Amino acid sequence: MFKLVGETHFDFLGKRKIGYLVSAALTLLGLVAAVQLWRGEGNLAIEFTGGTMLQGSFAQPVSIGDLRTILSDGGFPEAEIKALQARETPNSFMIRVKEDVGGQAQAAQKLVDLVKARLPDNAFHVDSMHEVGPSVGETLRSQAGRAAMIALVCILIYIWFRFDFRFGVASTVATVHDVLVVLGILFLFSREISLLVVSGLLTLAGFSLTDKVVVFDRVRENLKQFRRRSDFGQTVNNSMNEVLSRTIVTGITTQLAVIILMIFGGEVLFDFSLTIFLGFIVGTYSSWFVASPLVVDWEAKRPSRFK
Amino acid sequence: MRRTPIWLVLLTLLLIALSFYALYPSVKLYSMTGEEQRSLAETDPAELVALEKRAIKLGLDLRGGMHVVLEVDKSKLNDKERVDAVDRALEVIRNRVDEFGVAEPLIQKSGDDRIIVELPGVEDPERARELIGRTAQLEFRLMPEPTDQEAVIRAIDRAVALALPAEMAALAEGSPTSSPATADSIARELFADTSDASVTKDTTEVAQADTAAAAGDSALAVQPFSLLLRSSGGYGFAIEESDVPTVRRYLALPEVVAAIPRGAVVAWGTRESSEGGATYEQLYILNERAELTGQYLTDASPSVDNEMGGYQVNFVLTREGGNRFNRITRANIGKPLVIVLDNRVESAATIQSAIREQGRITLGGGASFEEAKDLSIVLRAGALPAPVIIAENNIVGPSLGRDSIQKGAYSSVIGFILVVLFMAVYYRFSGVVANVGLAFNLLFLMAGMALLDATLTMPGIAGIMLTMGMSVDSNVLIFERVREELRTGKTVRAAIDTGYVRALLTIIDSHVTTLITAAVLFIFGTGPIKGFAVTLFLGILISLFTALFIAKAIFDFRKHSGSLSI
Numbered sequence: 001m002f003k004l005v006g007e008t009h010f011d012f013l014g015k016r017k018i019g020y021l022v023s024a025a026l027t028l029l030g031l032v033a034a035v036q037l038w039r040g041e042g043n044l045a046i047e048f049t050g051g052t053m054l055q056g057s058f059a060q061p062v063s064i065g066d067l068r069t070i071l072s073d074g075g076f077p078e079a080e081i082k083a084l085q086a087r088e089t090p091n092s093f094m095i096r097v098k099e100d101v102g103g104q105a106q107a108a109q110k111l112v113d114l115v116k117a118r119l120p121d122n123a124f125h126v127d128s129m130h131e132v133g134p135s136v137g138e139t140l141r142s143q144a145g146r147a148a149m150i151a152l153v154c155i156l157i158y159i160w161f162r163f164d165f166r167f168g169v170a171s172t173v174a175t176v177h178d179v180l181v182v183l184g185i186l187f188l189f190s191r192e193i194s195l196l197v198v199s200g201l202l203t204l205a206g207f208s209l210t211d212k213v214v215v216f217d218r219v220r221e222n223l224k225q226f227r228r229r230s231d232f233g234q235t236v237n238n239s240m241n242e243v244l245s246r247t248i249v250t251g252i253t254t255q256l257a258v259i260i261l262m263i264f265g266g267e268v269l270f271d272f273s274l275t276i277f278l279g280f281i282v283g284t285y286s287s288w289f290v291a292s293p294l295v296v297d298w299e300a301k302r303p304s305r306f307k
Numbered sequence: 308m309r310r311t312p313i314w315l316v317l318l319t320l321l322l323i324a325l326s327f328y329a330l331y332p333s334v335k336l337y338s339m340t341g342e343e344q345r346s347l348a349e350t351d352p353a354e355l356v357a358l359e360k361r362a363i364k365l366g367l368d369l370r371g372g373m374h375v376v377l378e379v380d381k382s383k384l385n386d387k388e389r390v391d392a393v394d395r396a397l398e399v400i401r402n403r404v405d406e407f408g409v410a411e412p413l414i415q416k417s418g419d420d421r422i423i424v425e426l427p428g429v430e431d432p433e434r435a436r437e438l439i440g441r442t443a444q445l446e447f448r449l450m451p452e453p454t455d456q457e458a459v460i461r462a463i464d465r466a467v468a469l470a471l472p473a474e475m476a477a478l479a480e481g482s483p484t485s486s487p488a489t490a491d492s493i494a495r496e497l498f499a500d501t502s503d504a505s506v507t508k509d510t511t512e513v514a515q516a517d518t519a520a521a522a523g524d525s526a527l528a529v530q531p532f533s534l535l536l537r538s539s540g541g542y543g544f545a546i547e548e549s550d551v552p553t554v555r556r557y558l559a560l561p562e563v564v565a566a567i568p569r570g571a572v573v574a575w576g577t578r579e580s581s582e583g584g585a586t587y588e589q590l591y592i593l594n595e596r597a598e599l600t601g602q603y604l605t606d607a608s609p610s611v612d613n614e615m616g617g618y619q620v621n622f623v624l625t626r627e628g629g630n631r632f633n634r635i636t637r638a639n640i641g642k643p644l645v646i647v648l649d650n651r652v653e654s655a656a657t658i659q660s661a662i663r664e665q666g667r668i669t670l671g672g673g674a675s676f677e678e679a680k681d682l683s684i685v686l687r688a689g690a691l692p693a694p695v696i697i698a699e700n701n702i703v704g705p706s707l708g709r710d711s712i713q714k715g716a717y718s719s720v721i722g723f724i725l726v727v728l729f730m731a732v733y734y735r736f737s738g739v740v741a742n743v744g745l746a747f748n749l750l751f752l753m754a755g756m757a758l759l760d761a762t763l764t765m766p767g768i769a770g771i772m773l774t775m776g777m778s779v780d781s782n783v784l785i786f787e788r789v790r791e792e793l794r795t796g797k798t799v800r801a802a803i804d805t806g807y808v809r810a811l812l813t814i815i816d817s818h819v820t821t822l823i824t825a826a827v828l829f830i831f832g833t834g835p836i837k838g839f840a841v842t843l844f845l846g847i848l849i850s851l852f853t854a855l856f857i858a859k860a861i862f863d864f865r866k867h868s869g870s871l872s873i
C-alpha cells in the first residue's frame with residue numbers, strides 16, 4: 001500500500017477566518033472583472049466584441065516589430081500581434097483587430113493584402129481567418145451569459161433537491177465564488193476571455209460542486225453515525241480529513257491531464273486549460289475554507305436539528 | 308453482494324464487440340494516407356463515402372473548412388415577405404451549396420434571422436464565400452437617352468461644386484493651362500460614340516477629355532465630376548483607378564444623392580478594363596426601373612463565347628418572362644440593354660432583335676470560366692429574397708487543422724500514460740483495475756462518438772482528457788473507501804462490498820453536477836464547444852458504467868483471494 005496522505009487531522013475550520021478574508025478579497029476582484037467584462041472592457045475575444053482574427057505564416061522569419069510597423073502604417077495601429085508555435089507552419093503569427101466587419105468591410109482581406117504588399121518577397125500563407133460582426137458578438141455575449149445562468153440554476157435545483165437547504169446554499173455560494181475568483185485571476189493577467197473560456201468556467205463550476213458533494217456526502221454520513229457523540233464542527237472537520245486523500249489523488253490525476261493540455265495543447269486550448277487548472281485549485285480551496293466553514297458558522301448561529 | 312451476474316459479463320462483451328464494430332471505419336479511414344484515400348476515391352468511391360459516413364467526424368477546427376453565419380436583412384421587406392424570408396434564403400443557399408459540390412455541408416437556421424453554413428474542407432474559401440453571400444438580384448434595365456444622361460452628369464457636377472467649394476478652388480488653380488471647356492462640351496464629347504454603339508464592345512478607347520478650367524459662370528467654373536470621366540467606347544464611362552476613390556466620395560455626398568434626377572441611377576460595372584498600362588473601372592447611368600427581374604429565369608448555363616472569345620451565360624426565361632422580354636426588346640431595338648446583378652452592371656449590349664425566352668449574358672474578356680459558372684449557379688439557384696450580410700466568417704486552413712490534430716494526439720497520449728502510471732504506482736493492483744476501466748472508458752467513448760454521429764473538435768479532445776481524470780475519480784472514491792474499511796479491520800470481501808455501496812451515492816451525485824454542465828453546454832454551444840460538451844457528457848456517463856460494473860466485476864473475481872493491494 002502506497003500512500004501520499006495517511007490519516008490526517010488538519011484543523012481546516014480553525015483557519016476559516018483567514019479563508020473568509022482571502023475569499024472576500026478575491027471575490028471582490030472577480031466581481032470587478034465580471035462588471036468590467038460585461039461593460040465590454042478588458043480582454044474579450046472577438047467572438048464577443050466583433051472583430052477580425054487572422055492567423056498566417058511567412059516563408060521566412062519576420063520580426064513582430066516589423067509587422068507592427070506595417071500594420072500601423074496601413075491603418076491598423078491597434079492591431080495585436082502574437083507569434084505562435086506551430087509544427088507544420090513555422091513563422092506563424094496571430095493578428096487581431098477589433099474592427100467591426102460590418103458585412104462587407106472585410107478587414108481580414110485588407111490585412112492580408114497589406115502584409116502581402118509590404119513584404120512581397122516573403123510569401124504569406126493564411127492558415128485561418130475569423131471575422132465576427134458586431135451583431136453576432138452581441139448575441140454570443142448574451143447567449144453565454146444565459147447559458148451560464150441556466151447551468152448554475154440547474155445545478156442548484158439538483159443540489160437543493162439532494163441536500164439539506166444549508167448545504168445547498170453553502171455549495172452554491174462557494175461555487176459562484178470559484179467562478180468569480182478564476183474570472184478575476186484571468187482578468188488580472190488579461191488572459192483573453194473567449195467562448196471556450198466561458199465553457200471552461202462552467203466546467204469548473206461542475207467540478208467544484210463535485211468536490212463539495214463529496215465532502216458533504218461524508219459529513220451527512222458521519223452526522224447520522226455520530227449524531228450525539230460529537231459536535232458539529234468537529235464532524236465536518238473530520239469528514240474533510242477523511243476525504244482528503246481522495247481529493248488529492250483525483251486532483252493529481254485530473255491536473256496531470258490539464259497540465260499536459262496546457263503544455264502540448266497549443267494556442268486554442270491554453271486559456272481553457274488554464275481556467276480548469278485554476279478552477280481545480282480554487283474549487284478544492286473553497287470546499288475547505290468557504291463551503292464547509294459556512295455550514296459550521298450557520299449551525300453555530302442558528303442550531304438546526306442536527307445538534 | 309453476490310457474484311457478478313452472467314448478464315453483466317455478456318453485456319460487457321457485447322459492448323466491446325459493438326465498440327470494435329463501430330470504430331472499424333474510423334480506424335480504417337484515418338489510418339489511410341492521403342494517397343490511399345485518393346486511389347480509393349477512384350477505384351471505389353461508394354466505399355469511401357460509406358467509410359466517411361460511419362467514421363467519427365472531425366470538426367472544422369481539425370479538418371479545415373469554413374463556418375459562415377449569414378444574417379438576412381429583412382428591413383426592406385413587407386410583413387408578408389418577412390414571414391418566410393429566412394426559409395426561402397435557406398433554400399436558395401442550400402441549392403447554391405449543393406451545386407458548389409462540397410461533401411457534407413451543414414446549412415441550418417439559427418434564431419430569427421440567421422443562417423449557419425458549414426463547409427468542411429473547402430479549398431477556395433473566397434469563392435465559396437462570394438457564392439453564398441451573393442444577393443443575386445438579377446435585373447434587366449434600360450439606359451436613359453444620351454441627353455438625359457448628360458443632364459445627370461451636369462447635375463452631379465453642380466452638386467459637387469456647390470458642396471465642396473474649397474476643393475473646387477484648388478482644382479481650378481491646379482489646372483490653369485488646359486484649354487477651356489464647358490461642362491456641355493465635355494459631356495458632348497463623352498457621348499460622341501455612344502449613340503452608334505454596336506454589340507461587340509470590348510476594347511476601351513480612351514479619349515482624353517480636356518481638363519476643364521476657368522471658363523463659365525462662377526460656381527460652375529469647374530466640372531469636378533466630368534473631369535474624371537473618360538469615354539469608354541462602351542455604354543458607360545471609364546474612370547482611371549486612381550480616380551475611383553474620388554468618384555466614390557463624390558457620389559456618396561448627400562448633396563449629390565439629392566441632385567440625381569428621378570428615374571436615373573449611377574451604377575458601377577463588375578469588371579475593370581485596362582488600356583495602355585492604366586486600369587479603369589466602369590461607371591454607368593441607368594434607369595432606376597427594372598424591366599424584368601430574375602424571378603422569371605428558369606435556367607442558366609455557362610458556355611464559351613465563340614464570336615468574341617471569353618465566356619457567356621445562356622439563360623432561359625419562363626413563358627411569362629419571355630412575353631414581357633419580347634415586348635421590351637421589340638420596343639427598344641438599337642438601344643442598350645443592361646444586365647444588373649446586385650446593383651452592379653454585369654454586362655451591357657445593344658438590342659439587336661426581339662428576344663423571347665432565350666438570351667445570353669456576355670461576360671467580356673476578363674472573365675474566367677469559374678466566374679461564368681458561378682454566375683449561372685447563382686442565377687439558376689435563384690435570387691435571395693432579401694440581401695444577406697456575412698455576420699461571422701471563420702475559416703480554418705487544412706495545415707492548421709493538421710497541426711491541431713497532432714497537438715491533440717500528443718496531449719492525449721502523454722496524458723493517458725501519465726495517469727495510467729500514477730494509478731498503477733499508487734494503487735498497485737487496484738490501480739491496474741482502474742486503468743483497465745479507463746481503457747474501456749476511452750474505447751466506449753470513441754465508439755459512442757461514432758455511433759451517435761458526433762463530431763470531434765479540439766475542445767472535444769480536451770473533454771476526453773478531462774474524462775480521463777474524472778473516470779479515475781470514481782475509482783479513487785471507491786478505493787479510498789475500501790482502504791478505510793480495511794483499516795477498520797474488515798475482511799477484503801466485506802471491505803470491497805461496503806466500499807462500493809458507500810461510495811456509490813457519492814459517485815452518482817458528483818457525476819450528475821458535471822453532466823448538467825455538459826448538457827447546458829451542448830444545448831447552447833455551437834461547433835467546437837458542442838464537441839467539448841459531447842465528449843464530456845459521454846465520457847462521464849461511460850465512466851459511471853465502467854467504474855460501477857467493469858471494475859467491480861474484476862474486484863469480485865479477485866476478492867476470494869483474501870489479500871488485496873489497494
